[in-house]
Amino acid sequence: MNEADYEQAVATYYEALYAFGYSLAGNADDAGELTQETYCRLLTKGGQLRDPSKVKSWLFTTLYRVFLGWKKRQTRLPHFEISSVEAELPVIKPEHVDVLEIDAVREALLGLEEHYRVPVTLFYLNDQSYEEIAALLEVPVGTVMSRLSRAKGMLREQWVMRAIRGERENKILPLERKSKS
Amino acid sequence: MNNEAAKLILQAYRPGGQDANDPQFREALEQAQRDPDLARWFANEQALDSRISAKLISSLKPPAHVKSHLLAQQKIIRPVAWWRQPAWQLAAACLALVITVAAIWFKPAPAKGFIEYRQEMAEFVGNKLDRLDLMSRDVGEVRRWLAQQESHGDLILPAGLGGRPSVGCRLLNWNGEKVSLICFELENRQVAHLLVIDRAALENTPTESPVFTTLEDIATVSWSQGDKTYVIASKGGDRFELIKLL
Numbered sequence: 001m002n003e004a005d006y007e008q009a010v011a012t013y014y015e016a017l018y019a020f021g022y023s024l025a026g027n028a029d030d031a032g033e034l035t036q037e038t039y040c041r042l043l044t045k046g047g048q049l050r051d052p053s054k055v056k057s058w059l060f061t062t063l064y065r066v067f068l069g070w071k072k073r074q075t076r077l078p079h080f081e082i083s084s085v086e087a088e089l090p091v092i093k094p095e096h097v098d099v100l101e102i103d104a105v106r107e108a109l110l111g112l113e114e115h116y117r118v119p120v121t122l123f124y125l126n127d128q129s130y131e132e133i134a135a136l137l138e139v140p141v142g143t144v145m146s147r148l149s150r151a152k153g154m155l156r157e158q159w160v161m162r163a164i165r166g167e168r169e170n171k172i173l174p175l176e177r178k179s180k181s
Numbered sequence: 182m183n184n185e186a187a188k189l190i191l192q193a194y195r196p197g198g199q200d201a202n203d204p205q206f207r208e209a210l211e212q213a214q215r216d217p218d219l220a221r222w223f224a225n226e227q228a229l230d231s232r233i234s235a236k237l238i239s240s241l242k243p244p245a246h247v248k249s250h251l252l253a254q255q256k257i258i259r260p261v262a263w264w265r266q267p268a269w270q271l272a273a274a275c276l277a278l279v280i281t282v283a284a285i286w287f288k289p290a291p292a293k294g295f296i297e298y299r300q301e302m303a304e305f306v307g308n309k310l311d312r313l314d315l316m317s318r319d320v321g322e323v324r325r326w327l328a329q330q331e332s333h334g335d336l337i338l339p340a341g342l343g344g345r346p347s348v349g350c351r352l353l354n355w356n357g358e359k360v361s362l363i364c365f366e367l368e369n370r371q372v373a374h375l376l377v378i379d380r381a382a383l384e385n386t387p388t389e390s391p392v393f394t395t396l397e398d399i400a401t402v403s404w405s406q407g408d409k410t411y412v413i414a415s416k417g418g419d420r421f422e423l424i425k426l427l
Binding site for chain 1 (some may be wrong): 189233306
């Protein structure tokens, strides 16, 4: 990989990669290290990349593999079908998100188990197609979407709890209760 | 498709529009256009996701140094060449063993002069350095690592390098003598390589007064302090830039 290509790859993807690394590792130091190691591998092994359009996928996949390599153990998490979780989603409006501190958004994300955190992070980073996310995780697209659905539900539960606490303290907007119909 | 099924699909539709051409969303999107209730729910969902996305991205922004550090490591890390692949390395090691055994009978005394050391080290960091043993921005961590390797953890940094982030370090061997290499990130995507060796390992070492030399396109400055001899080498640099590092 020549200098210009490398610099282009850094300029274009390092922020999203860092964010992805942060969501995996849960702290800034490890996020930086994961990002650095990923680009280090791009420098040493990027010559094998024949198709420049694959750089993005290659970087995200490599970072994820590096992270998995760091982990001592892997846990298997239960698989949820979309239909089983939708009803759990509480009603939450954009205004409720507006009053959340950005740290609260991140903390809620980091509170999710990795199985859910990875697809929902990639969903909100807006950088990859579902096919790319599925390829990265080595699961079918349907599984990505079911995990995403579950993850969004869990995030909202946390924000609702936070909103209820804030509501009691008259800090933020009242929640709309979900109708039973 | 009823509205509940459409909601399940549409909640995975991203507000950025990159899913617009994905056929799995088409039917649900068409249904949202026909049904006002579903359309209202979908608009709320998109607005919500859009705001969460913006907050999340801004909460996970990398610190300012990350980009410069990634660009700096490019100056050091290079692709592993074919002759450094394991199979070739094994063959090379066998060949080296034969040559070593043969050459041991005729081995001349190794060069120990400072001039040779500086020349070879400058050429190495300028053209052959391909990796570091430790990657770290923290000079303290680099020192600790060098100390663990019984190398030059107690080196004295010149004032101009103090406070600058390191890129990392590597242990080298020059004619049987241990050399510590620490790389520092400079402005303009340049890297300064600080080489430290025991003063007693070399002949004709410089005094405490810095000596500037340019070897092809590699600027160097050398000095001795205490029991160590230091060289800073910077590819593409010049004397005026090196002065700032002292």
